[in-house]
Amino acid sequence: MTPQLQQAIKLLQLSTIELQLEIQNVLESNFMLEVEEDVEASRETDNKKNEEAATDNQASTDTAELAKKDEMPDELPTDSNWDDVYDGSTSYSQPSSDSQDQWENTDTTGGGLREHLTWQMQLTPFSDTDRAIAASLIDSIDDDGYLHIPLEDIHQGLNQNSTHEEDLIDLDEVEAVLHRIQQFDPLGVGARSLSECLLVQLQHLPADTPFLDSTKLLVQQHLDALGSRDFNKIIRQMRITQDDLASIIELIQSLNPRPGEAITPATTEYVVPDVLVKKQKGIWNVELNPDTMPRIRINQQYAGMIRRTDSSDDTNSLRNHLQEARWFLKSLQSRNETLLKVARCIVERQRGFLEYGDEAMRPLVLRDVAEAVEMHESTISRVTTQKYMHTPNGIFEFKYFFSSHVSTTEGGVCSATAIRAIIKKLVTAENPVKPLSDSKIADLLLKQGIKVARRTVTKYREAMMISSSNERKRLV
Numbered sequence: 001m002t003p004q005l006q007q008a009i010k011l012l013q014l015s016t017i018e019l020q021l022e023i024q025n026v027l028e029s030n031f032m033l034e035v036e037e038d039v040e041a042s043r044e045t046d047n048k049k050n051e052e053a054a055t056d057n058q059a060s061t062d063t064a065e066l067a068k069k070d071e072m073p074d075e076l077p078t079d080s081n082w083d084d085v086y087d088g089s090t091s092y093s094q095p096s097s098d099s100q101d102q103w104e105n106t107d108t109t110g111g112g113l114r115e116h117l118t119w120q121m122q123l124t125p126f127s128d129t130d131r132a133i134a135a136s137l138i139d140s141i142d143d144d145g146y147l148h149i150p151l152e153d154i155h156q157g158l159n160q161n162s163t164h165e166e167d168l169i170d171l172d173e174v175e176a177v178l179h180r181i182q183q184f185d186p187l188g189v190g191a192r193s194l195s196e197c198l199l200v201q202l203q204h205l206p207a208d209t210p211f212l213d214s215t216k217l218l219v220q221q222h223l224d225a226l227g228s229r230d231f232n233k234i235i236r237q238m239r240i241t242q243d244d245l246a247s248i249i250e251l252i253q254s255l256n257p258r259p260g261e262a263i264t265p266a267t268t269e270y271v272v273p274d275v276l277v278k279k280q281k282g283i284w285n286v287e288l289n290p291d292t293m294p295r296i297r298i299n300q301q302y303a304g305m306i307r308r309t310d311s312s313d314d315t316n317s318l319r320n321h322l323q324e325a326r327w328f329l330k331s332l333q334s335r336n337e338t339l340l341k342v343a344r345c346i347v348e349r350q351r352g353f354l355e356y357g358d359e360a361m362r363p364l365v366l367r368d369v370a371e372a373v374e375m376h377e378s379t380i381s382r383v384t385t386q387k388y389m390h391t392p393n394g395i396f397e398f399k400y401f402f403s404s405h406v407s408t409t410e411g412g413v414c415s416a417t418a419i420r421a422i423i424k425k426l427v428t429a430e431n432p433v434k435p436l437s438d439s440k441i442a443d444l445l446l447k448q449g450i451k452v453a454r455r456t457v458t459k460y461r462e463a464m465m466i467s468s469s470n471e472r473k474r475l476v
Contacts, residue, residue, distance in 0.1 A: 008331040012338060012379070015386035016272045016292045023293055023332075032302055032318075032325035036295040113145065113189070113263040114138055120184045126177075129169065133158060133177040137190065145189040145260025146197070151175060186259035194257055195223050201255045214240065215248045226252075229473040273390035275343040277354065284354060286344045288336055289390070296332075298325055338375070342383045345372045346401050353401070354391055358421030363405030363413050406456075408449045419450060420460045427466055432474035 014022060027033050117138045126134060136158060140149045155171045181190040182200050191197035198219045205212060218226065218238065225233050226249070235245055256262070274292055278285050306318040346369065352360035366384075370377045384398035405413040423441055430436045436444070438457045445452050466472075 004327050004331065007327060008334050009382070011331050011335045013382040013385060016274055016388075018386075019335075020293055023296065026328055027296065030321050030325050030328070032299055032321045033296050033328070034299045036297055113141065113143060113260040116263045117141070117181065117184055117189065121181075124180070130173070130177050133169065133174055134181060137174075137178055137181055141190055141260070143260050144258045145186065145191070145263075147178070147190050147192050151178065151192075186256065186262055188256065188259040191259075195219050197257065197259065198223075198252065198255050201259075209251070211244065211247050211251060214238065214244065215251050218248055219252070229470055231473075271388050271395055273388045273395050274339060275387070275389045277343075277347055277389055277391045279354070279392065284347050284351060286340065286347050288340055293332075296329070298322070298329070338373075338379070338383055339387065341373050342369060342380060342398070343389060345369050346389070346398065350401050354393065357393065359418050359425075361401070361403065361415045361417040361421070363415040364402050365404070366402065406450060406452055408451065412449075414450050416460070419445070419452060420464055422448070422450070423457065423460055424464060424466070427461075427472070430472075432472065435469040435472040437469045 011019065011022065027035065118135070121131065121134045121138065124134075136154055137147065140154060141147050151171065151174055155169065155174045158169050158174070178190055182188065182196075184190075187204055188197040188200045191200060199216060202212065202216050202219065218234065222234050222237065225237075231242075231245060234240075235242060238245075240248075272292060273289050276287050276289050278287075302318065303322055306315055306322060346364070347354065349362060349364055349368070349372075352362060366377045366380045370380045373380075384402070387398045388395050389398060389401075400417075403416040405415055406419060408414055422445065426436060426441055426444060438454045438461065441457050441461075442452055442454045445457070461468075
C-alpha cells in the first residue's frame with residue numbers, strides 16, 4: 001500500500017471535525033498549502049490600506065493649500081453655529097460598567113453540582129468539624145444528587161487520621177450533617193435512596209396539600225409496587241380508591257427523582273452535516289456542505305521558486321513539500337467525490353424515506369451501495385461512519401439509512417427501520433390502561449403483512465428505549 005493510498009484511506013474515514021484538524025495540521029507543516037480565504041482577506045486588507053493612504057495624501061494636499069492662504073474665512077460654509085457642534089465636553093467617554101458587562105463573554109454554563117453545594121456550605125454556619133464532614137459528604141454525591149457511599153465508610157475515612165479519642169467523630173454527627181445538606185438546593189440532594197429523596201421534597205410541601213400524608217405513606221412502604229405498576233395491590237393495602245391513587249401519583253410525578261440533574265451542566269454536542277439534501281423542482285439534489293472545510297490550494301509564490309534547475313537542498317525540500325501538497329489535495333478531492341457518490345446512491349435508494357418518513361424506509365445494506373458505485377464494502381463502511389446528511393426530515397448519520405430486511409406475507413421485504421417506526425406508532429396510539437404486549441404488537445404487524453417474531457419485537461422495542469407493557473401501564 002503506497003503512502004498516497006494510505007493518506008486517502010485515512011482522510012476517507014475521518015469525521016468532519018477530525019478532517020478540519022487534519023487540514024489545520026497539514027497547513028502548519030507544509031508551507032506549500034494556503035487557505036484561499038486568507039489570501040482574499042489579505043488582498044482586501046492591502047486594498048483598504050492603499051485607499052486609506054490615498055485619502056491621507058488628499059487630506060495633506062488640502063491642508064497645504066489652506067495653509068497657503070493668508071487668513072481664514074470669516075464664516076464657515078455651514079448653516080449651523082459652532083456651539084451647535086461643540087458642546088464643550090470631551091469626545092472620549094469611558095463606557096459604564098453596565099454597558100461593558102453587556103459585551104463580555106460570560107460563562108453561562110455555571111458550575112457543577114458539587115460547586116453549587118460547596119457554595120451553600122460556605123454560607124451555612126457550620127463548625128470546623130461539621131464543615132469537614134459536609135465537604136466529605138459533598139465529594140461523595142454523584143451528579144444525580146444521590147449518596148451511594150455508606151455513611152459508615154465516610155465516617156471511617158473521617159476518623160482515619162485522628163490520633164486522640166476526643167477528636168473522633170460520631171456516626172450520629174455525620175448523619176446530622178447529611179440531613180442539613182439534604183435541605184440545600186436542590187431539595188432531596190444527598191439522599192441515599194429514591195424513597196428518601198422523595199420524602200425530603202414532600203416534607204417541604206404545605207401541610208394542607210391534598211393527599212400529602214397518603215403520599216408519604218406510599219413512598220415509604222409501597223414504592224416498589226408503584227414501580228411495578230401493581231395498582232390493585234396498593235389500593236388494597238392502603239385502603240384507598242382508584243381516584244385517590246391517581247391523585248397521589250400525580251403528586252409524586254410533580255417531584256424530581258434526580259435533583260442534581262438540574263444543576264449539573266449538560267454538554268452540548270454539535271453535529272455538522274457533510275452533505276446537504278434538498279428538493280428542487282421535484283428533484284432531490286445532493287451537494288457537499290461548503291462550510292465543512294476550508295478551500296486550500298498551492299501557494300504559487302513558493303511553487304515558482306522551484307522552477308530553477310539547480311539541485312540544492314533547499315530546492316529538493318521545496319519539491320518534496322510541493323509533491324506532498326499535491327498528494328494531499330488529490331486525496332481530499334477523492335474523499336469528496338467518494339462521499340458525494342455514496343450520498344447520491346443513498347438518496348436514490350431511500351427516496352421514499354425523504355418523501356414519507358421512517359415507515360417508507362427501504363432495506364439497504366453496504367453491499368447494495370458498494371455494487372452500485374463499484375467500490376469495496378470496506379470503503380463504503382469508512383465513508384458512512386461518522387458522516388452526516390442534512391435532509392428535510394432532520395440530520396441523520398449515513399448508517400441510519402442501512403437496515404436489514406424482514407420478509408412479508410406477500411413475498412416482499414420490509415426494512416427494520418420501517419418496522420421500528422410502525423412499532424413506535426402503535427405504542428403511541430395504545431390505551432395506557434391496557435398497553436400492548438410484544439405478542440400483541442407482533443399480531444398487529446402480521447395483520448399488516450409483516451411477519452415478525454415476538455422476540456424480534458422485544459429487540460426493536462428495547463433499541464428504541466421503550467419500556468415493557470407492564471411499565472407503560474397507567475392508572476387512568
